[in-house]
Amino acid sequence: MVEGINFSFFWLTLWIPFLIAVFILFFLIKFPRLASALATLGMFISFGLTLLALPQFYRLHHHHLLPLESSLTWISLGSIQIEFGILINGLTILMLLIVTGVGSLIFLYSMTYMEKDEGYARYFASLSLFAFSMIGIVVSNNFIQVFIFWELVGLSSYLLIGFWYQKPEASTAGKKAFLTTRVGDVGMMLGILTLFGFLLQSGLGTFNFLQTEQNLNDAAIPAGWMTLIALGIFLGVVGKSAQVPLHVWLPDAMEGPTPVSALIHAATMVAAGVFLLARVGFLFMHSPQALTIVAWTGAVTAFLAATVALTQNDIKKILAYSTLSQLGYMVMALGLRSSEAGMFHLTTHAFFKALLFLGAGSLIHAIHTQDIWVMGAASRGERTLLPLFRKMPITSLTFIIATLALMGIPPLSGYHSKEEILTVAHHGPTPIFWFAMVTVFLTAFYMGRLVTVVFFGSDKGRLPPALEHAVSHSPSIHESGWRMTFPLVILAIFSVIGGYLPIREMLPDRSHFEMAHGHALELISLAFALSGFFIAFFLYRFFPSGISPRFAAVRAPLFVLEKKYFFDAIYDFFIKNVQDNVARLSDAVERWVIVRGAVNGTAFFTRFLGDRLRKLQTGMVQFYALLFAGGFTLILFIWILGGRA
Amino acid sequence: MIPISHYLIVSGILFSIGLWGLLLRRNILLILLSIEIMLNAANLNLIAGSSLHGNIHGQITAFFVMVIAAAEVSIGLAIAVLLFRKQESVDTNEIKWLKG
Numbered sequence: 001m002v003e004g005i006n007f008s009f010f011w012l013t014l015w016i017p018f019l020i021a022v023f024i025l026f027f028l029i030k031f032p033r034l035a036s037a038l039a040t041l042g043m044f045i046s047f048g049l050t051l052l053a054l055p056q057f058y059r060l061h062h063h064h065l066l067p068l069e070s071s072l073t074w075i076s077l078g079s080i081q082i083e084f085g086i087l088i089n090g091l092t093i094l095m096l097l098i099v100t101g102v103g104s105l106i107f108l109y110s111m112t113y114m115e116k117d118e119g120y121a122r123y124f125a126s127l128s129l130f131a132f133s134m135i136g137i138v139v140s141n142n143f144i145q146v147f148i149f150w151e152l153v154g155l156s157s158y159l160l161i162g163f164w165y166q167k168p169e170a171s172t173a174g175k176k177a178f179l180t181t182r183v184g185d186v187g188m189m190l191g192i193l194t195l196f197g198f199l200l201q202s203g204l205g206t207f208n209f210l211q212t213e214q215n216l217n218d219a220a221i222p223a224g225w226m227t228l229i230a231l232g233i234f235l236g237v238v239g240k241s242a243q244v245p246l247h248v249w250l251p252d253a254m255e256g257p258t259p260v261s262a263l264i265h266a267a268t269m270v271a272a273g274v275f276l277l278a279r280v281g282f283l284f285m286h287s288p289q290a291l292t293i294v295a296w297t298g299a300v301t302a303f304l305a306a307t308v309a310l311t312q313n314d315i316k317k318i319l320a321y322s323t324l325s326q327l328g329y330m331v332m333a334l335g336l337r338s339s340e341a342g343m344f345h346l347t348t349h350a351f352f353k354a355l356l357f358l359g360a361g362s363l364i365h366a367i368h369t370q371d372i373w374v375m376g377a378a379s380r381g382e383r384t385l386l387p388l389f390r391k392m393p394i395t396s397l398t399f400i401i402a403t404l405a406l407m408g409i410p411p412l413s414g415y416h417s418k419e420e421i422l423t424v425a426h427h428g429p430t431p432i433f434w435f436a437m438v439t440v441f442l443t444a445f446y447m448g449r450l451v452t453v454v455f456f457g458s459d460k461g462r463l464p465p466a467l468e469h470a471v472s473h474s475p476s477i478h479e480s481g482w483r484m485t486f487p488l489v490i491l492a493i494f495s496v497i498g499g500y501l502p503i504r505e506m507l508p509d510r511s512h513f514e515m516a517h518g519h520a521l522e523l524i525s526l527a528f529a530l531s532g533f534f535i536a537f538f539l540y541r542f543f544p545s546g547i548s549p550r551f552a553a554v555r556a557p558l559f560v561l562e563k564k565y566f567f568d569a570i571y572d573f574f575i576k577n578v579q580d581n582v583a584r585l586s587d588a589v590e591r592w593v594i595v596r597g598a599v600n601g602t603a604f605f606t607r608f609l610g611d612r613l614r615k616l617q618t619g620m621v622q623f624y625a626l627l628f629a630g631g632f633t634l635i636l637f638i639w640i641l642g643g644r645a
Numbered sequence: 646m647i648p649i650s651h652y653l654i655v656s657g658i659l660f661s662i663g664l665w666g667l668l669l670r671r672n673i674l675l676i677l678l679s680i681e682i683m684l685n686a687a688n689l690n691l692i693a694g695s696s697l698h699g700n701i702h703g704q705i706t707a708f709f710v711m712v713i714a715a716a717e718v719s720i721g722l723a724i725a726v727l728l729f730r731k732q733e734s735v736d737t738n739e740i741k742w743l744k745g
Contacts, residue, residue, distance in 0.1 A: 619742060620737065621737055622668055622676075
């Protein structure tokens, strides 16, 4: 007999970041160094606890004793129990390792990156709060709990995006992220409640994941409703994982500090949507239509975001669109019924995208710009080959490794996971497969452009005069401190070997594809990736001013891309013309009907009536006595009459 | 033996006189007197009932009523004195502080 798993590890993993966040907020705001050390330590402890539980997990997994649950009854409403609990299966453990592992590296990195910031302690409190919320989503064993932590993640994301709230762009971006994801969350809540309603009708009401999965077969929910439920929950995923059309908040979220972008907007939070899809995958198994929509949303997001990334000039924006595109891949894989491929890519993506963001952060930290052209030009004054490599060897090297991993070059981690997704897509509808393949090319192209411009740019880079000025004032560039380079190196190692980690073995096997890696597929995708990279390399190495001035034909499409397919413009238009009018109407209704009509009307009526009634109060005692005697007589009269009847 | 209805009629007449005075008199002393008349009408009723049923409950209650009437008169007279001091009149038409 195998003993159960020790749940106290997981309870601690969950609560330590929360307690630290509260402690910092109440006591350590004035002691930023202590706060940062404590928060980082807490994150490493959480990671360590997860690692400690790993052997137990593998033993149980081997004996097929998972999933296991530990839960407390939180709210009890008649027959409805809402729990607060922990659900342990492979998915939980994998996601916990990613969140706490990548999280602790980024905490460490932040200690240097944010060193000179005034809000140092506040930053670490928010980051710890985020870690708590994210771990909460991962361990949740029921819909209500997951929804609460889902919202908490939204809150901490808002706090961190708007961390530099003095900047209007940052606070606006925070609000935008919060509101956009809220649109999706409404759908998610409706989905959860509808599902619960149907289960309750069949006498099987529960919010628990495992019980829901079992009860779903007996509840006999009509197919149409099942699709609506699945799509409602998927809407929440679309918001949080920034899929088209709710993706607009993610690029703007890059206003936050770079480590935040790495942790939240690349490695963990945006992956929460993908994780949730995998967690409640059983719902989607009951609705093929919903799955089709999921797959298409993913494919379209992957493609659109990759095309927009081609034209961006801000290094973080490029990476943000790349993240969108990769999330699209994951969602697509889940839509094609392969949660393993999706979660596998989520894992490897967490490594190399966090690495890319941290590398970008290291560059920004050193060069003080986010524009790739300025970055490329900044180091080019000296007459050495590849100057940035000499000055920032670790950053440059790890950045290149991450780029290759993202492009899917063997044997790096991205190659394995992307290959798996492409295999899945190959078994799926043909248009989706071609979206995925073209995206491979586009990914290689925009990353090739980024790397070429920043690291391998030509000396004759022609910059607009305004940027020339910025370059000439850039300070001497040097490598960042160990607390920044150490996470880079670790993440680079995992970006390389990530593909060989036993990740697929951790997940319950839901997909029924025989994963025969067709060599033809591998070669084609590799050809796509390499051609994308080299076209970008030659184009931007030898035509550094870009291609648009040379070829008039590309101007129109480029304009569309630079405007990001007009999503923001359309939303602005919608908000100005529809939402504002609805708001004005509601305002008028509230002002005139509710306040003037109902509230003031009641008061007016009461006063009017009082004015009339007070005339009865003559103040003459005998009038009162008369009324009393008359009333009493009347009652007596009625009583006697009644008694006779 | 006088039938019970006679007592009741006398008592009713007394009570009506009292009520009449209470409602129509303006002098507060006369109003107090009217109240006394009404109380005594009630007492008459009680005693008549007592003798009809052949027990003493009604008589006991009548004693209580007398005691309470004495107390009431003493308080009522005190109020009348205070009223007189305040507005130099015992006319109820002058008492209109409660007018709404």
